[in-house]
Amino acid sequence: MDNLEEKMEKLKRAGEIHVKVMEEAVKLVKPGVKLLDVAEYVESRIVELGGGAAFPCNISINEVAAHYSPCYMDEKEFSEGDVVKLDIGVHVDGYIADGAITVDLSGSYSDLKKASEDALRSAIKEIVPPMKVGEIGAIIQEVIESYGYKPISNLSGHVMERYLLHSGINIPNVRETSNECIDVGDIVAIEPFATEGFGQVVDGSERYIFKFLRVRPLRLPIARKLLKLIEDKYPYLPFSERWILKENVRYRSALRNLVSSGCIYAYPVLIEKKRGIVSQAEHTVLLTENGVEIITKGLL
Incomplete structure (x- = not known):
């Protein structure tokens, strides 16, 4: 088991890599550039710098709030009217730095972008541990509503542990009466989402991000082979359809089989209920005896 000093060192290293990769990636988000090129740059650059991708690079545009990661051979390009959420996760030996930024290519949504960023800064500034998560949600909600927008009530931040993106404690983006504390x-x-729409997301039909759940008996040899590969390479953290199909394009049907068999989970792309434009801002913070330390501090 790592001692506290080693844990902090690895977490801070993940944060340093995150900041560098995010700064480089934001400059690539331009009209005419393929989403796939940005995602692959992000993921390979993380590894180059000595980290690992804690999850596939998320590039969610306009009314898509989260969980869009470019698919295998994705041809989608950024356009001039896009509001882009770039969400990147880096881990060093399982210690995760997770952060996101909104890039407004349209130039028309600066207030929406500011709403999520200001909510993030305000929430971090007010954290005094121990603190009820619902109180953080209340701060986020108040700030976003002050801009005339709605927080997305069914998306939340999350407490993370080693090799675990979601420990079970969520940080809501609205006021809640939960007794859970950080x-x-x-x-x-902490990741406020602001929207001009309804204030909730719904599941889309697309699923490009997966997570290993369990080993189960499988009839198809190719599905058994793929499950073994996933268990060996991605036992804890989410992985991309892209990463699998690069190994063997014939795995596409096996992926579906593993989902239907309950061996892996497929994350649906999340879309704003009334197709409202969404902004996101996210930092990873560490709660210490001396206050709150921002691990992903960079462009935000």
Whole structure:
């Protein structure tokens, strides 16, 4: 088991890599550029710098709030009217830095972008551990509503542990009466989402991000082979359809089989209920005896 000093060192290293990769990636988000090129740059650059991708690079545009990661051979390009959420996760030996930024290519949604960013800064500034998660949600809601927008009530931040993106404690983006608290030693991703729409997301039909759940008996040899590959390479953290199909394009049907068999989970792309434009801002913070330390501090 790592001692506290080693844990902090690895977490901070993940944060340093995150900041560098995010700064480089934001410059690539331009009209005419393929989403796939940005995602692959992000993921390979993380590895180059000594980290690992904690999840596939998420590039969610306009009314898509989260969980869009370019698919295999994706041809989609950024356009001039896009509001782009770039969400990147880096881990060093399982210690995760998770952060996101909104890039407004349209130039028309600066207030929406500011609403999520200001909510993030305000929430972090007010954290005094131990603190009820619902109180953080209340701050986020108040700030976003002050801009005339709605927080997305069914998306939340999350407490993280080693090799675990979601420990079970969520940080809501609205006021809640939950008695759950965050406290000293917690690694917390806080991620306000603001929208001009309804204020909730619904599941889309597309699914490009997956997570290993369990080994189960499988009839198809190719499905058994793929499950073994996933268990060996991605036992804890989410992985991309892209990463699998690069190994063997014939795995596409096996992926579906593993989902229907309950061996892996497929994350649906999340879309704003009334197709409202969405902005996102996210930092990973570490709660210490001396206050809150921002691990992903960079462009935000």
